[in-house]
Amino acid sequence: MIDFRYHIVSLISVFLALAVGIALGAGPLKETIGDTLTGQVEQLRAEKEDLRAQLDAAGTDEAAAEAFVAASADRLLAGSLADRRVALVLLDEVPEEQVTALTERLRRAGASVPATVRLTDAWTDPGLRTYRQALAGTLVSYLDAAPPADAGTQTELADALVQGLTGADASAPDQVSENAATLVELLSSGDNPLLELAGEVTGPADAVVVVAGPPAEPAEPSPTAGAEAPGPDAALAVLDAAQRISEGAVLADGPRTPESLTAAVMGDGERSERLTTVSRTDDVTGQVVVPLALAARIAGENGHYGYGDDLEPLPPAVQLPPVDRTPVSPGEAAGEGTTDGGGADAGAEGQG
Known part of the structure; x- marks a missing residue:
């Protein structure tokens, strides 16, 4: 013891x-x-x-580089999109200063921006699936070129959106067609509008820039969302339609991450060959590249631009032909297609 x-x-x-x-x-x-x-x-x-x-x-150094790019922008962009009309489609909440900067860069390239629209939460809300199906059934009747019967609701909505923004009156090419105006009206009205307009649509667009917002914070799993929780499919359907129906389209994305839309495009071998992306359009360098990338895409040059693996810093220089907006009589228009340069990709295009 x-x-x-x-x-x-x-x-x-x-x-x-x-x-x-x-x-x-x-x-x-x-x-x-x-x-x-x-x-x-x-x-x-x-x-x-x-x-x-x-x-x-x-x-x-970064501030100096951005200042140099900003100062060089006018010389780089001058005339690259002369007389083109470009619609902005915001996939989600995009900072106002970014939208303003992209609009200004497009204008310095010689383009006008007749429409800026944003997809609302109703575009992908799982609880509004039946509503979207019913609306898509109505929209299809106003499409100049309807998608295949088995294309799916998201493709039908995307086609309606892009045709609504690009549809021109053949006899008055500076005005939107009656069907196009109806499509935009149906998408942006009602108790659950799928589209929000930032001002009046002043004319039909020739090309489209699809703008992705900042990376979203990972969401907690919802017990009610089920298998219909929003993913990249709806955004890819819009990008597909924009390229297929308009003269050309560009994805203006944020930083390239495994969850970004750029990664989804580049991870799909078929899409990566026909859809153009620009990363880091939240800073001045990416914003200056967007008009140049759009001009290259209209000219038939596809690419993925930014800094990082498999990305090119700058699109190739191209010279676009002058825009032809010669009015067409109703009789002549009846025998012609309604899509422009992007239609060349239609045969090879899959649906999102």
Whole structure:
């Protein structure tokens, strides 16, 4: 049995060790420990200052690069989209300053922007699936070129959207056709509008820029969403339709991540060959590239632009032919197709 003397000896040992530590720390080892700690603090302080200097230098370099691109934009863009009309389709909430910057870059390239529209949550809300199916059935009757019967609701809606934005009156090419106006009206009205208009649609578009918003935060699984939770399919259907029905289309995306729409396009071998993407259009470099990429796509050059693996920094230089908006009489229009340059891709195009 452990007696009281054992506890006394244990306590004496503890206090003795403490006393020795204090004596050494305050005596022979004082300078060594102090110097070591001081040296480590000074090293950490120096590393911090060095990292701060590197960060400041990187920020200065980036600001200088952006300033150079912004200053060079007019020279790079001048005439690249002369007299083209380009609609902006926002897939979700896109910062207003980004939309303004893209619009300004397109205008400096010589284009006009007759329509800017945004897809609302109703476009993919699982609870409105039946409503969208019924609406799509109505929209199809106004399409100049209806998709196959088995194309699916998302493709029918996407075709209606793009034809609504690009449909021109053959006898007055600067005005939207009656069917096109009806399509936009049906999509943007009712208790659950699928489309939100940023101002009046002032004319038909020749080409389309599809703009993706900032990367979304991962959502918590919903017990009611089931298998119909929104994914990239609806956005890809819009991009498919924009390329197939208009003269040409470009995806203006944010940073390229595994979850980005650019990754979805480039991960699909068939789509990657015919759909053009531009990454990082949330900064000035990407915004300047968008009009150049659109001009290249109208000219038949497809690519994926940005910085990173499998991305090109700049589209090839192209010279687009002048726009022909010669009015066509009703009799002549009846024997002609309604789609423009993008229609060449229709035979090879899959549905999203």
